[in-house]
Amino acid sequence: MTQDIVILAAGKGSRMKSQFSKVLHKIGGTAMVRRVLSTASKLTNTKLHLIVGHQGEQVEAACQDFYANIVWQNNPQGTGDALRRAAPSLSEDGATLTLYGDVPLIQQSTLENMLALSTPNTLVLLTIKLDNPFGYGRIVRNAQDKVVAIVEQKDANAEQLKIQEVNTGILLAPNAKLKGWLEALTNNNAQGEYYLTDIIAMAANDGVNIVTAHPEAEWEVTGVNDRVQLSALERVWQQQQADTLMRNGATLLDPSRIDVRGELTTGQDCIIDVNCVFEGTVTLGENVEIGPNCVLKNCTVGDNTVIKANTMIEDSTVGADCDLGPFARLRPGTVLENKAKIGNFVETKKAHIGVGSKVNHLSYVGDTQMGAGVNVGAGTITCNYDGVNKFQTIIGDNVFVGSNTSLVAPVEVQTGATIAAGSTITKTVGEHQLAFGRAKQMNKDGWARPTKK
Incomplete structure (x- = not known):
């Protein structure tokens, strides 16, 4: 069964104060987005999709040897919007793994652990517990310790802000259900964006099994903003x-x-x-x-x-x-x-x-x-x-x-x-x-x- 892997790399990264796209900045001599593509390409039975926007031509040229499907997001309106642009290219069955071009050190073993949990009725979230979770979306669980939602920092109430388990943004969702969830997304939030994380509540309402996996180290899921x-x-x-x-x-x-x-x-x-x-x-x-x-x-x-x-x-x-x-x-x-x-x-x-x-x-x-x-x-x-x-x-x-x-x-x-x-x-x-x-x-x-x- 083919796994779709969507890598989000459309953002400008204004805090980098650079004329170049953020994802083209290098770690260990290699552009961040290329590191993510390299790790993703080592997974079996995968199809790569690269979401580009700001300086997309340069990003595409830097990654052309990976033969990824290029999807344009010229007017970014959030992570959910990015995945909606890729939806027509996703396979009918299988699942879609969402990664980020500015999270360069995610490990192959972590992604393989997520894939091992995947079923047609399972959504896999990569989460981590942080001593200081400021800025991250919080993982909301019910009395049975089941994940029911992700609440972003700006939309969280006082009780939710105390939660230390946070969303890394990396998730694996079954395609048969994902496309419907993406269509149902709205931008009724503080940022006016389409949050990919809103599909978690939809999945819970649909009776989908939501499970979590965890990286071995925090640096695996650390993003670069400056x-x-x-x-x-x-x-x-x-x-x-x-x-x-x-x-x-x-x-x-x-x-x-x-x-x-x-x-x-x-x-x-x-x-x-x-x-x-x-x-x-x-x-x-x-x-x-x-x-x-x-x-x-x-x-x-x-x-x-x-x-x-x-x-x-x-x-x-x-x-x-x-x-x-x-x-x-x-x-x-x-x-x-x-x-x-x-x-x-x-x-x-x-x-x-x-x-x-x-x-x-x-x-x-x-x-x-x-x-x-x-x-x-x-x-x-x-x-x-x-x-x-x-x-x-x-x-x-x-x-x-x-x-x-x-x-x-x-x-x-x-x-x-x-x-x-x-x-x-x-x-x-x-x-x-x-x-x-x-x-x-x-x-x-x-x-x-x-x-x-």
Whole structure:
């Protein structure tokens, strides 16, 4: 039986003080609405419906890979109005699960528990008890402890305001009855809106069994209305990631100072220092050490590699037993074979660095194929760009490149060659040759230094 899942994402979110739709703001590097869609899509036999309104084109574009049915709510008049817009697209049987694009951390297990309670004559509410329920709709029960209604904060009387069990807004209703309830909704309330919660009283009057389920933690059902709340949920998310990493055998020198903005997988006995950021998909082997303030994005790092402070790695592959940094930058397309070394203030791009080769400091290596056992001296650059086109430099095994060398691509330095320091190399250097390309030195006697005027 197909389950319809409707995700409400039409609101402007004016308290965010942003030019962007609220649901496009990110938790852990992913837009909130995408987090909800991702969780919903993992449930079996589901059809996704996304309610959009404010900046709906941008929301739709950001979520197009989920292939959700897009429903427009250009003039939002409450949650009930949103679901009424989706009603024609809902299946005749089954049930509809209502979720929210600004409640990003709802867990799959919680939703599966709700689905397990669903029957053609059952409405499932997700509720939670709060010490301070201010602002939430209260769950009203009868003498038999059965749910009979939900009363919103502004419509509640003094006795109802004392109730601590509150509505999270997430509910699962049988479609055969839901469509009639939605048609019967009115906006006779303090807000002048169509409340989805009004269907609870209708369900009770119709003899429908109303049951409740509960999340494992409050943060699962916490919504985001402003950037303060967004920041609080970001910390919840990051703490979850830190806890998982440590349980899987990684050491975080300060779990409160790590940011995972994607998916990070670590082998055993990795050590990660403070203020490191991981974006996209990052995989670390065993015994990897990462110093403070490093940024890794879409990369793989082999066993026993050491990454020193302030190093950046993006769209690159790093082998085992490598040594990087501090202050190194590996740009997209870099591949380091085992035991390679990239030192301080070295930048690489589309560079394949061979086994045990070293680029120790103050160098740029781009569009380069480098063999094994190469030593690149300080200040060396591959001149790979003529202002229009990129060209490749090829360096064979066991080459020694002296400091302050410019390799003007396209150029090849063959196995065992040596480049003298300060050379500009513009043509092929043969195997085991010594190459030097310097302007003739001239010394002038009696030269007076400039003086300050």
